[in-house]
Amino acid sequence: GQNIDQPTEMTATEGAIVQINCTYQTSGFNGLFWYQQHAGEAPTFLSYNVLDGLEEKGRFSSFLSRSKGYSYLLLKELQMKDSASYLCAVTPPGGSAGNNRKLIWGLGTSLAVNP
Amino acid sequence: DADVTQTPRNRITKTGKRIMLECSQTKGHDRMYWYRQDPGLGLRLIYYSFDVKDINKGEISDGYSVSRQAQAKFSLSLESAIPNQTALYFCATSAPGTARPQHFGDGTRLSIL
Numbered sequence: 522g523q524n525i526d527q528p529t530e531m532t533a534t535e536g537a538i539v540q541i542n543c544t545y546q547t548s549g550f551n552g553l554f555w556y557q558q559h560a561g562e563a564p565t566f567l568s569y570n571v572l573d574g575l576e577e578k579g580r581f582s583s584f585l586s587r588s589k590g591y592s593y594l595l596l597k598e599l600q601m602k603d604s605a606s607y608l609c610a611v612t613p614p615g616g617s618a619g620n621n622r623k624l625i626w627g628l629g630t631s632l633a634v635n636p
Numbered sequence: 637d638a639d640v641t642q643t644p645r646n647r648i649t650k651t652g653k654r655i656m657l658e659c660s661q662t663k664g665h666d667r668m669y670w671y672r673q674d675p676g677l678g679l680r681l682i683y684y685s686f687d688v689k690d691i692n693k694g695e696i697s698d699g700y701s702v703s704r705q706a707q708a709k710f711s712l713s714l715e716s717a718i719p720n721q722t723a724l725y726f727c728a729t730s731a732p733g734t735a736r737p738q739h740f741g742d743g744t745r746l747s748i749l
Contacts, residue, residue, distance in 0.1 A: 551734045563726060563740035564679070571735065608679070612734050623669070623694065624738065628678040 523547045525627035527609055532633045533599055541594045541630045543609035555583050555594045556608040558629065564608055567594070596632075604634045639663045642727050642741035650749050655714045657744050659727030667730045668710040669738065670694075670702060672723040679726070685710055686732075717748045 525545045533539040545553070552571040556564040570576055570585035570592060582595040596603055606629040613625065640661045649655055659668065670682040671694075681694030683702040691702060699721060701713045714721055724745050728738040 554737060556737075561724075561743075561745075563742050564738075566737035566739070569735055569737060623681055623684055626679045628676070 523611075523613075523625050525609055525611060525625060527607075527627040527630045529628070530631045530633070532635060533596075535599055535601060535634055535636050537599050538595065538597050539599060539632065541596070541607050541632065543592045543594070543627055545590050545592075545609070545611050545625075545627075547590075547611050547613055547625055549614040550587060550590075550611060551614045552612040553583075553585055553592050554610045554612070554624065555592075556610065558606045558608060560605070567607075599634050601634050601636065604632060606631045640727060640729055640739055640741040642725075642744050644744060645742065646745045648747045648749065649717060651718055653717050653748075655717050655746070657712045657725055657727075657746070659710045659712070659741055661708050661727075661729045661739075661741075663729055663731075663739060664707075665729035665731050665739070666707065667732065668704070669728040669730075670700075670710070670712045671726045671728065672696070672721075673726060673743075674723050682712065719748050722746060722748045 527543050554569050555567040558564040568583040575584045580597045585592045608629045609627040610624040643658045666687045669684040671679045673679050680696050682700050684692050685704045688704050703711050724743050726743050727741040730736045730738045
């Protein structure tokens with residue numbers, strides 16, 4: 522089966538660091554996305570990982586371990602505006618080169634940043 | 637201007653009515669998607685289209701239909717709306733390729749009474 526697990530809710534303090542985990546069990550793997558979604562708004566793309574390791578992009582970093590079926594999103598120097606839901610999504614392998622199959626989405630982690 | 641535009645942004649209607657949600661994009665992407673989002677259930681794919689002549693059912697297509705009128709336009713219809721179709725609906729687009737992210741419209745909040 523296809524399954525993605527994320528914690529439902531997390532709380533952190535302004536200025537701190539928080540790590541949001543995502544584990545997946547899918548029939549094949551061709552990359553993992555992280556999106557941010559503020560309440561009532563559209564999801565927006567944060568990062569994409571396909572190789573093992575850490576990708577850093579400003580205050581946000583994303584890590585992937587393909588052998589463990591595990592990723593995390595690391596948010597540094599938290600700001601109040603980082604209060605949002607963070608969605609993890611996996612791309613299964615395509616049937617031909619360049620064929621991007623439909624994503625498998627996690628339910629999201631709702632992060633509350635407190636002053 | 638938004639790259640992915642959904643209309644209407646909000647709609648309240650009655651059970652049994654036919655409703656059309658429209659999506660247009662200026663990103664030049666071939667691939668377009670319709671999702672619904674419900675609290676606790678996350679994003680669920682209704683239909684997707686990889687080009688103008690390609691339409692595919694997603695995980696929850698019953699009660700919905702779509703039309704891909706042009707590369708830039710993808711509309712979702714509820715032929716006879718029912719209350720459990722009350723949800724936040726998103727249109728998204730992407731370029732071909734596994735590393736290409738999906739870009740979402742601002743959503744349509746649909747309430748069916």
